[in-house]
Amino acid sequence: MFAEPALLVSRLIFIGLLIDAIEVVALRSAFADGGIFSRSNLGVLTAGTRWQMRILADTGASASVVAAMVIQFSAALVVIVDGVGEPVGIAAALCCLATSGYVRSRRQIGGSGAEQLTFIALVAFAVVIAAGGSPHARQVGDTFLAAQVTLAYVAAGVAKLASPVWRSGTAMTGILSTEGYGRPRMADLLVAHPLVDRLMCRAVVAWEVTFPLAVVAPRPVLFAYLATGAAFHISCAVMMGLNRFVWAFCGCYPAVWATATLLR
Amino acid sequence: MSVQVVLIVAVFVAWFAVSVANQFRSGALTARMRRHIPLGLIPLWTFFAPNPARADSRLIWRAEVGGSWRDWREVHFGFGSAGTRWLVHPQLISNKAIADLVNSLLRVDARTEGADRSTVLSSSYVALLSIVVDRSASEAGCSAVQFAVVRTSRLGDERGMSLAFVSEVHGVSAPQLVGDVR
Numbered sequence: 001m002f003a004e005p006a007l008l009v010s011r012l013i014f015i016g017l018l019i020d021a022i023e024v025v026a027l028r029s030a031f032a033d034g035g036i037f038s039r040s041n042l043g044v045l046t047a048g049t050r051w052q053m054r055i056l057a058d059t060g061a062s063a064s065v066v067a068a069m070v071i072q073f074s075a076a077l078v079v080i081v082d083g084v085g086e087p088v089g090i091a092a093a094l095c096c097l098a099t100s101g102y103v104r105s106r107r108q109i110g111g112s113g114a115e116q117l118t119f120i121a122l123v124a125f126a127v128v129i130a131a132g133g134s135p136h137a138r139q140v141g142d143t144f145l146a147a148q149v150t151l152a153y154v155a156a157g158v159a160k161l162a163s164p165v166w167r168s169g170t171a172m173t174g175i176l177s178t179e180g181y182g183r184p185r186m187a188d189l190l191v192a193h194p195l196v197d198r199l200m201c202r203a204v205v206a207w208e209v210t211f212p213l214a215v216v217a218p219r220p221v222l223f224a225y226l227a228t229g230a231a232f233h234i235s236c237a238v239m240m241g242l243n244r245f246v247w248a249f250c251g252c253y254p255a256v257w258a259t260a261t262l263l264r
Numbered sequence: 265m266s267v268q269v270v271l272i273v274a275v276f277v278a279w280f281a282v283s284v285a286n287q288f289r290s291g292a293l294t295a296r297m298r299r300h301i302p303l304g305l306i307p308l309w310t311f312f313a314p315n316p317a318r319a320d321s322r323l324i325w326r327a328e329v330g331g332s333w334r335d336w337r338e339v340h341f342g343f344g345s346a347g348t349r350w351l352v353h354p355q356l357i358s359n360k361a362i363a364d365l366v367n368s369l370l371r372v373d374a375r376t377e378g379a380d381r382s383t384v385l386s387s388s389y390v391a392l393l394s395i396v397v398d399r400s401a402s403e404a405g406c407s408a409v410q411f412a413v414v415r416t417s418r419l420g421d422e423r424g425m426s427l428a429f430v431s432e433v434h435g436v437s438a439p440q441l442v443g444d445v446r
Contacts, residue, residue: 023354034398036361044391052302104303110361113311116304123305127275131268140269144276148283152309155287163314174318177419179343180359181317184418191420241349241356 001121001145001255002128002138005085010254013118014076016247017096020115021073024065024103031062037107045108056105065106072099090129097122114244117152121145121252139262146259149252150212153229157208166205169198181240207232215260222260226253282306319417321366321428325396328408328433336412339395365392366413370428384432397436408435 001010031037039058046057060068078092100119104111128141160166165174173194176187190197207228214225230250236242286294286306298306323339341358343349349356368388376382383389392411400406413429 019352022352023357026352026354027357030358034401036358036395038398041391041394044394045387047387050300050302052300055302101303107357107361109364110357110359111304112356112360113307113309116307119303120305120307124276127272131272132266134266134269136265136269137272140272140276144280147280148307151280151283151287152307152311155309156311156313159310159313163316165316165318166313171312171316173419175312175316177417178317179320179416179418180356180363182418183346187418188420237350241344241346241353243350243353243356 001252001258002084002125002141003135003258004254005083005089005138007254009250011080011083011251012247013121013251014079014093014096016114016118016244016251017076017100018073018080019244019247020100020103020118021069021076024069028062028066031065031106033061035062037110042106042108056102057108058106060102060106065103068099068102072096072103075099084125090133093122093125094129097126112242112244113152114242114248117148117248117252118244120148121248139258142255142258143262145252145255146215149249149256150215152249153208153211157205157211160201160205161209166201169194169201172197172200176239181242183239186239204232215256216263219260222257226256229253279305319415319424319426321363322414322416323362323366323392323395323411324414325399325409325411327400327403327406328410329403329405331407333410334403337399339399366428370413373429389431393431393434397434400436406436408433410434 004010027037029035033040035041039061042058046054072095075092075095079089079096082089082092084090084093097119100115100122104115104119124141124144128137131137160171163171165171173187173190176182176190177184190200207225211225211229214222217225230246230253233242233246233249237246282294282297283306286298286308288294294306324336325339326336327334339362341355341362343359344353344355365388369383369386369392372386372388373383393409396409396411400409410433411431412427415424415426415428417424
């Protein structure tokens with residue numbers, strides 16, 4: 001991802017940042033007085049926390065948030081066109097780090113694992129650049145991201161394995177029957193065919209828990225794991241509305257690929 | 265290998281080690297680190313586990329106007345349309361924000377079992393109250409508010425609803441953001 005900035009697939013997380021900017025602008029009234037992310041609410045939420053947790057948490061009303069997102073949108077576009085290999089793209093990526101850090105702090109709640117991984121990738125990139133941005137430093141950054149993605153899948157898989165709901169094979173029916181993440185027709189289908197739910201639960205757990213194999217297995221196996229991952233995240237976007245995970249996780253797959261190549 | 269590369273290897277190894285340790289939620293050390301490190305840089309990757317969402321948490325509230333209580337209303341931001349939410353889904357952020365506050369509130373409430381004032385004094389309770397009081401500002405003559413959390417689910421034709429939490433009644437007056445406990 002960092003080591004091969006010319007690859008278009010290395011820029012996927014910046015498409016996620018474009019979408020993030022659009023979504024936050026759509027929610028701009030929530031950052032104004034009386035909104036759920038109003039400065040007074042954020043003041044309440046961060047009261048009593050350490051000073052570093054409160055930085056920018058109640059700074060700027062909706063106009064500041066919109067301005068930050070316009071900057072993020074433009075900077076993300078620059079990276080999508082230019083990559084993170086040249087000074088302009090590097091500056092634009094660091095700009096995305098600043099704007100996304102501001103909005104994360106200004107919002108505090110309502111975030112997702114996709115946003116978290118995106119932000120971790122941006123901070124890791126800043127560390128790589130602070131260390132000179134050499135090819136070696138970029139490889140180290142890629143390895144760190146690959147390790148985080150692998151940890152994410154394994155931890156999620158083990159947590160599911162320990163869950164009676166996931167083990168019983170009814171988790172997907174439950175999730176898809178909610179209004180927030182659901183698809184009524186899909187939930188009804190799973191109720192009618194519980195075997196499909198059981199198979200889906202087991203497939204997700206098996207794929208997540210065995211993901212580390214992808215890094216050390218032969219290249220066709222690695223490709224199969226990553227293609228399955230892309231299909232999984234696209235399905236979650238379509239069925240559950242988890243749109244940002246596609247860009248965040250698939251955006252880090254080039255780092256997994258680069259690390260697996262390095263290990264061979 | 266240059267000094268800078270050795271340094272970032274050290275930074276990333278430490279960061280990853282703390283991230284791994286954080287997956288074991290019981291660790292006191294990682295809990296302390298999470299309180300010091302901002303912006304979610306120490307991740308907890310569980311994704312719908314161990315307890316996947318099986319119901320929607322909904323925040324409802326009511327206002328007292330002229331001595332009588334109005335009907336319960338929901339603080340609702342809508343759900344994304346199935347046709348577009350795979351691409352752009354801002355409602356997910358608002359709904360997740362309410363869910364985060366509600367889950368935090370229910371955790372505090374379960375821990376204290378109402379034995380002390382911890383629930384009412386928790387930041388999630390005060391933030392939810394603040395959201396409700398903001399909404400009551402458009403209610404002329406509102407003298408008090410109360411909120412509740414209900415869990416709704418649907419499976420086939422069956423609809424389920426359970427009451428998860430009911431707040432105290434809070435008196436409000438126009439210039440105040442957050443009311444006093446009655």
